Amino acid sequence: MPLSRGTGLAWALAGLWITASLPGVLSQTTNSKGGTIKESYDYVIVGGGTSGLTVGDRLSESGKYSVLAIEYGYIEPDGLRLGQNTYNITSAPAAGLNNKTFSVDVGCIVGGSSAVNGRALQRGTKDDYDIWSQLGGSGPDGPWSWKNLLKYFRKGLQLVPPNPDIPADFNFTVDYKYWGQNNGNKSVFAMYGNTIPPNAYPLYQGTKQLPGVNVPEDGGNGELGLLYYMQATDPRTGNRSYARTAHWDGLNRPNYDLLVGTRVNRIVFEGTTAVGVQTTPRGGTGPSLIIKAKKEVILAAGTIHTPQILQLSGVGPANLLKKAGIKVKVDLPGVGANFQDHTFVSDVSFRWGTPPPIPQSLISQTPASNGISRTYLGLSVPLSVVSANYSSIAQTLLSQSSASVLPPDSHPSIVKGYSSQKSLLAKSILSSKDTSLSYLRISLTPLTVLPTDNPNVSPAGLSLLPINIHPFSRGTVYIDAVKTKAALSLAAASEIEPIVDYRALSNPLDISLVISQIRFLRAVFTSPNGPFAAYNATEINPGPQLQTDAELEKWIREKTSPSVYHPVGTCAKMERSLGGVVDESLRVYGTRGLRIIDASIFPLVTGATTSMSVYAVAEKAADLIKADQKGGHGH
Template sequence: MARTRLLFGLLVVSHCLASPHSYSLLQDRDDAHDVYDYVVVGGGTAGLTVADRLSESGRYTVLAVEYGILEPDGRRGRTNMYNITSVPQVNLNNRTFPVDVGCIVGGSSAVNAQAFQRGTKRDYNNWAELSGVNNSSWNWDDLQPYFRKAIQLGSGPHPDIARFYNMTYNPGSYGTNTSKHSIFATFSRGHSPAVIPLYQSLREYPGVNIPIDHSVGAVGLAWTPRSMDPISLNRSYSRTGHYDGLDRDNYHLITATRVERVVFKGKTADGVEISPRWPAEDHEGKGKGKGRNKGKGNGKRIIKARKEVILSAGAIHTPQILQLSGVGPAPLLKKAKIPVIVDLPGVGANLQDHAYQPALQFNWTSPPPHPEVNTTLPPAETFVFGPGLNLMMGLPGISPARYQSLAASYLAQSPDQFFPPGTHPTIIAGYAQQQRLYAAGMLDKDFAFSATGMGGIPVAAPQLMHGLSRGTVTLNLTSPLSEPIVDYRFASNPLDLEIVAENIKFFRRFYTGPDSTLKQYVNLTLGEIQPGPGYKSDEELKEWLRANLVPSVFHPSGTAAKMPREWGGVVGEGLEVYGVKRLSVVDTSIFPTIVGSTTSMTVYAAAEKAADLIKERA
């Protein structure tokens, strides 16, 4: 029997069966109450954060519903990931790609690579401009208190490591609450001396800025922390920070449970309809000791919400649930034979992600010499992850000769030029606003278009941080409850490939150009390994990218954007869904534009802010 994997659920703590986690979990979904104050759909990065904050006063009852199960963190093939594949990407030689998001209590924060960054000042100030209001509280300055509330500094770099690697950081960017119920940003104690000559060469390279770290909202060469507990050195994520050990009678979590739709009374969200993830006959076999909820039957059930339903199912499943609930583009819903509650064209539009190319590689003659690094750390701690060196670049630094002409070319495009025929006018209007801001960002050295984790060998795999194309997430019309149709539409705007080609040319110059201090160590006779000497011109590089580039680093965003409704927005300043009552969205879906960094830290901050907004209107 085919498994349909709809959505992210949530968490809860109750007073039922004891578990090995020092708190208890609702072991039987039928033990969930009929009514809660808040029902949170999705037990991931945002969902667990919101559920924790709404339940912490004890005034409100909260149910979190999670499609995944409670199990150890860490990525293990498909066992704790959704099994979704994109449609063929016509501009990438019709290749398909995995759409990887976490299917586990903790969501993608339980399975990501733990890189912990925030975007630039311009990223969040763009959010405020895209609010369409003069007094938006979603700008850089207003969000910083929520970053400090959300993320605590576990520890800075070890003094020995900091001295050898010139590590600097800004303690004021983080909070100082070191309780176990925190999300920690911790600088790695690991090191690789071979990265030192690379760091020194980048420091001296034209156009490379050196901020104290990336938390201050600037791009450049800096050391970044990881989402890591400072004592155990284990992953710090939404489950450890916002679920484990809370033990609140007013906070329940059910797992292995699908939310099929939001239930409306008129245009007011009244609750959610849930069903088991697995058929009834599988409950015992799949549920033993792994936090998988059993039920007394295989039927559906409605759980009501007195105050709000909060969708935190992620940028892939939140729009799917909205569409299944009758909130979305009316033509799509009618084709799926779903009664239209609200015609909201932006639901599932505006999909964005970061893209990456396979590593640019060169042959060494001999590796550049590096100093010995002696530390007082115990041997077991000296190689925990790498040192976390990241280079983020604006377009002026990547392409000093072409950035102005690229910005002018982008600004000259008609906003509807690269959208499919029939795209709703509100979506075009919203993209026109994004186009205006991105064209200005192309001229800004502190608006990231490239990000690269740096190692100690001649390898660089830059990511495109602000792509110009927009994709979609829509219902599968032949089977609406199965996984949605995901189309990144990457390179539908051809300037995406132009910019990535400029990234490649930047690193070619860095390793082998006239300003390179590493050129003496590169074997110019054997040449470049990848892409290789056969790819020199822009057209040749774009040909290689069409065959090799990957349009996702698993940071899907934007599919229920916080923008005005007339710009294709889905939620307003308070994250409430337009056209209905008592329904809000809190996850990467709300990002009007993707941030130029990994997304998890921003999700935590946004969820902290969202919890305050929700409590204010309680």
């Protein structure tokens, strides 16, 4: 059956049962609470992950509106188990990384990637969000700017005060105006660990002496610098705190349902108004079901699957849709473009000749009895700190032909949008403020230290994973047009994973950035005049034998990973003329009753892990939707 005739499929209902907590045979008439799925809801949310559950909670809390979240995964114990609670996706070969392919690990579980990530909670800088606002057309002080998003960061997470027993010489300070407090027990908790790794003290004392390194009063105040990382941990148990524990478990609202093990094949439109979704049981072999949305369909399927669903629904680049045999409903070139993720090289490491001393205040520290994890130390710096050639890199970025570094045949709006991004990126690079964009982020105290975690023993060395936190390269996430056209049904086509092309290092300036990062780290830790000179460090990787740019580039292309599992950008909140997909209210251009609320709307990847920003976006999205309720908007 040609895909464009998918509406001819039978919409029969299945009559099988599923338990609330275990994977099993899906009944499309039964929700995860054992109740019956209704034919229609006020709001149908596609995705039961970080953003989907957050918005589902907020829209259902008044009791006035019915909400259904549909999730491909199941309710399972949290924690990363590749292939079990992540999607099984392999990327397209990366030309810039010696044609290697990579696993695309995004959450396939109730709670989404917040259920499987490393728990790290970080924010970008003020420039990160001010640029979001500018790309959306509302200026640097618009609704998506730092100052206007801060209240949603505060609402989305509850701060747990740091352990007062952590020694004072670690300068552990918190400014509570940047954090939510006393939100009750139904919240995502942000907390510092109760102990400090053994190498934190000398690294803190040495790094803060570096020229241009800021030491912010609080790691969430929108500034770069030397800071401590928070984690999403429940202080009562030490367990993961995430979207499911905060926004689903224990709510038991009659107007809030969750359908698991279910694939959304497409959005159902009447004209260009979204009125529901078509679903099939996970695996694509069961009968299809249409669930109506009386007010809105809300996409929260994530950066990889939200563009896929739009494209299968006829919303996306017209040329791609025609090749796939899909009738074009809205020609929206930006759907699937602008794909970004953080890249990193593994690893840049050093061995101490004279191990740094461990301060007595740390040796005498007693680990907390509840076992809550350690507090890790990180560094985030602007390009002006990393490279003396920062202004040259900015000028090269501005003069570079945008079309030459984007995918071939990119739509003119995509090229125009990338040019706008480059202009804002260059401006931030040249500003060199503590609130500008970062171009290196590293954890100075990694999850493992050499050779021991014993606070009485100084680690033998230091292993770093320098992250290119604002890469210039852009990738794509597109349906496989050939396989899609050959599929026998829409349900079968929707089970074909999209082609994920990171295109890492496709912009040659990214190589320049990483080379600068390596040279910076060498200078920091091995310079005879640097703050760590007394410890006589020897470089292990990439090794002092690699000195020229060409030698380092070869090593970088072999050692780079295109993802730190922070995929964003494929349905960007930008002006439509710039290749944007959603407007400032997160409505999909050219449609009615359709909104996107996940990380795919990020026009630029933040200089931080992404989950905290996703929670903030979701909280703001809920308010935008509620504002439309008051204004009487809808179908």
